[in-house]
Amino acid sequence: MSRGAEIPKIQAPRDLKWIGRSTRRVEDPKYLRGLGRYVADLEFPGMLHAAIVRSPHPHARILGIDAEAARQIPGVVAVVTGAEAAELVDPLPDSGPAPDRHVFRVLALDKVRYVGEGVALVIAESRYIAEDARDYVDVDYEPLDPIVDPIAAGQDTSNLVHDALGSNVAYDRTFTFGDVERHFAEADIVVRDRLHWRRGAAMPLDNGGAVGIYDPATGELTIHANSISMTWFAFALAATLRIPSNKFDVISYASGGSFGARFCNWRVLVTAGLASKLTGRPVKYSEDRLDHITNGDQHASDRYYDVELALTRDGIFRSLKTDVIDDYGAYCHLGVGTHGNAMAQVTGAYRIESTVYRVRAVLTNKTQQGAYRGFGAEVANWAIERLVDKAARQLDIDPAEIRRKNFIQPEQFPYHIPTGNMYDSGDYERVLDHALELFGYDHWRAEQARMRADGRRVGIGLVSCQERSVYSATEFWFWYDDPAVQTTSTPEGVKLTADALGNLTVTLHSTPFWGNSSDTMAAMLVAEEFDVDPATVGIEYHGTKGGLPAAGPGGSRLTVMYAGAIRGAATKIKDKARRIAAQQFEADPEDVEWVDGGFQVRGTPDVRKEFGEIAMAAHLFATELPEGLQSGLEASHVYDHPYTTMPSKDRTDLGVFYPCMGHACHIAMVEVDVETGGVKVLRYAAVHDAGTMVNPRSLEGQIIGGTAQGIATALLEELVYDDQGQLLSSSFTDFLMPTAMEVPELDIGHEETPSPITEYGIKGGGEAGRMMAPGAMSAAIDDALVDYGIHVAELPATPERIVRWIGEAGGGAGSAPR
Amino acid sequence: MKPAAFEYHRVGTTAEAVAVLDQLGEDGRVLAGGQSLVPLMNFRLAQPEHLVDINGVGELGYVRHDDGMLALGATARQAHVAAAEPARSDVPLLVEALGFVAHPPIRHRGTVVGSIAHADPAAELPSVAVACHASLTLTSRAGSRDVAAEDFFLGPFETLLAPGELVTEVRFPPSAPGAGWAFVEFARRHGDFAIAGAAVTLALDGDRVADASIVLCAVGPRPLRADRAEALLLGQAPDAELIAEAAERAVADLAPGADIHGGTEYRIGVARVQVRRAITLALERANGGDRR
Amino acid sequence: MTASASNAQTLPITVTVNGRAYELALEPRKLLADVLRQDLGLTGLNIGCAHGVCGSCTILLDGETVRSCTLFGVQADGAEITTIEGVAPSFEELHPVQEAFWAQQGLQCGYCTPGMVLRTIELLRENPDPTREQAREAIASNLCRCTGYQFIVDAVIDAAARLRSAAQQEEPDESRS
């Protein structure tokens, strides 16, 4: 579909063979056997190992580095200081506001800006020796005052993270969409909230890793890595490494989870690449847990909100104000993209006429943010749902009903929210009703009353949230009035090959796999086109060198994009095959139709050729091909973003940039132990609408996994910095990911409102769960502690915080129930 | 996260172990289950020069009755102790507490004695050893000495153990017939070290408390005996109010250190609740609520 | 401080891994996880945290699950080890526990899977018919960041049923449906 074109009426998917079936995943057997091959498993002859010397200081000038003693240790091949690295490679790709004034490098140059930042690189025969030598690298630091509190840092100009920036505020802009002031003036009620969403992290179990292999004979550099491959963007990495882009190949490997942490991840790749360029030998840099927590690209949103919702006395929402300060840590290399994600759905599932959004990106002496499932939109979901719950309580309306009153209605789609983004389709009331029924809302409300009568602090919370998917490139630059480039492509290319027997191989040009079932998705989509079993489809990955444009996973785009690309390639192959078949049938190609894995002449099903027969002809019998056709049966197809429109010059309209809009309702029931602050989830139900489902079981897996992460965001996980800038949660004993005992059993339901703009009506679903659970958990805790008037305004709601809130509400241990 | 180099000494008998330890003095470090030591070494927070691996000392793997006591050798693994009949029948408090120590794969390696020797103030087993009036045998080349668990713990990761000494055994007196017990703790996650925990044993004479042992875990530099709470209960028939009062006394002088999972005040509050719940449960069991 | 590799001690060990005996000479500090991964090429186990918490490096050591990142290779002298590579009966067939994980989609990225499968095998040996709650508690020793555990619990329950019926009927487990 062309950009900005009129949106057709929704078509329910036609009769489908594979899409919609919970088939087993094609990638699983190798992982079940332990033969999956992650990047840490790779061995190459002569391979060396790198370790990073990390800063113990949050903020310090590097006066000098003496690496001589380290270099003398047997087995050490090289030690590279930050200054030496700056001679060898250029700064890392950076789409931040002023990359030349908050320069992002592989190793710190003059100053360290957070605990864990790399200052030198040791390359040795084994990782053990590299770590031995690390202890002998003598760094002379002049400690500076740490910049920790983003609110204070935003005002301070005397102590700066980046002196060249002249401020600790990397970005500050207010976007106004519609007549906010009038809607606020007209409102009967304004509900306000101050919210604090603390820093978490994606924290996949696998760390970042790369093996660089420089070939001095050809000048080519190959990097095997578990980062996103991004043929689309590899040229920038090549430039950093000073390698011609066509002599640079990033080959992707499966990653043991990502959740955003493998997005960009430039430092790991550049570390391995520069080390190999320097030594002429393969070099592996595998982050260990400490590297990944302190120096990876995975720290997530760290936000302070002031939000206001204007509404009428009967609970109709009019306008929303957001003022958010985000503590980005020391660098801002992904720009403020996490706020673009927020603005894609900032007004939630509701008809809200106008909105204003101020974002301040503050730099501090903490690890730079990367990406984490939701990419900042999950925080905005939490913010608006917190406001809605507060409004419901203030107006004494049931939380389900206040949402119902304000939902965008099915006939209003495609619907443009005030920021300009479009929601393609939805039926939110249906999702709500389904969730209420699945949860047994009325029944459990009655049970809750009974439990409360027994003195138990039991609460039920509900949210109805958006899940935007399939981003477009405009969100990289609409921040700036005069962006250097105004890119509009977020492509995904695939190649499809039928061999002489008609067996199919799909070549993917993004990262292979990080738990997201991408092989299964591709195989099922191919299977759907060609009526074969997905298990028979060959899957192959192409490196960036000579690859088709592909933006890779991120923003829940991959399945939608694969569907478009595979559809396109399949159509090309079938068109050619149809012409060959028509020639053999001596029929007009128009009269030849695809039926069950072969071609037949319309109306005469006994005149038929199987696809394999045509493939054989295409490969081996050139003289029998129709005029103008060459041998072979393969096609490439690059699918572009399905629907993008340009932002307005004055940015009062950001255009359509995240149009495939999923939706979900989550309902949680919790019990709070007011004496310890412990929270136990008693019941949890979630209904999702991600458009047409390709593999419902896999989608459910994503939803459940995401919800577990969301519950952990609500209760457990936090990267804690003390007021001196030391990271206190740098191990798995302190960064508390939930075990099976902290995660409840979920009841999952689905609705399927197809997208009108994608193949088969698929929408993205990969970030599901994490975008809803924090709000549902907060609401449930509020409800459990309603007697204390508690409103959760800070996450994670740790046991200690809950006890403190109860105390502050005058409900100390003394008033606790027996 | 790779450990620094060390010299490795595999020993097969107690005599051999103490001989090597004696020779190494300050430089020698015992390697038991390794479930505390090896993670520290991987972070290079511990860099021992010599490790004396006692895992091959078969003669110290026992879990047995000995002279009316439950005796555990230095290499008796936590999982095996928890499953062993003598422990289940004699010292149910220990078995209950073991359920809170990490997870089965860690308990398959970790030893009861190693946990006690390690003296992590947040660990469960040191508190249990104190609560049960357990005693330890410390063996060196020069001979053996017995010390009460009560005296063994000096501070965080600090004990009476001298260089060259090996803890060869811990002995638990069996729980008195009809006595109640409870180990209760609050942790952020299943299997984590506690924010606060309490180990309690109670013996009744009729409905009166004849003997009480209350020890707090994770809220001080070492296991803390709540003797004022014990004194309050002695001779009384505890009701909810008295139990709450005992819990109050148990935490009256606490000053636990803060960490990211809990500040001082919070930990005191949690400790109070754990003591109350542990006494309540132990009393219930003593009253026949949960007989072995 | 630290001695480097060149002048370090090496010790000979014999160890049986997945039924095959190996003789190795090891630097004492080399973690068992690294010995299995690097010296024997058994990269199925993963080192997720190297401090015993995540369980991605789980193996069966003399029949019991342990973390191979908190053991030194030299400590495996004389031991019998099973890693995930030793679980399936053949290249064609999977173990019933692996089958159940596949059928239930009890994995996403696969990184924790070796540990989860080995824990499940151990659990079902001790308790052939666990409740969901017991299954949950058993796998709580190992972290999974993808699945939220529910489908792993499904897989444990499914695996239990497969193993029980296999034990009863001595029939091969059901093949791909």
Ligand SMILES: Cc1cc2nc3c(=O)[nH]c(=O)nc-3n(C[C@H](O)[C@H](O)[C@H](O)COP(=O)(O)OP(=O)(O)OC[C@H]3O[C@@H](n4cnc5c(N)ncnc54)[C@H](O)[C@@H]3O)c2cc1C
């Ligand atoms: C993920 C994880 C979670 C854990 N959770 C908990 C928990 O919740 N609660 C808890 O209590 N523990 C926990 N532990 C620690 C575990 O219980 C350890 O097994 C125990 O603390 C130490 O026992 P060990 O046999 O492994 O000793 P090692 O680690 O081998 O030794 C610990 C220390 O004690 C010394 N030592 C050991 N044995 C002797 C001896 N016989 N004589 C003299 N010195 C000796 C060693 O030299 C060393 O300094 C956890 C461990 C891990 C990895």
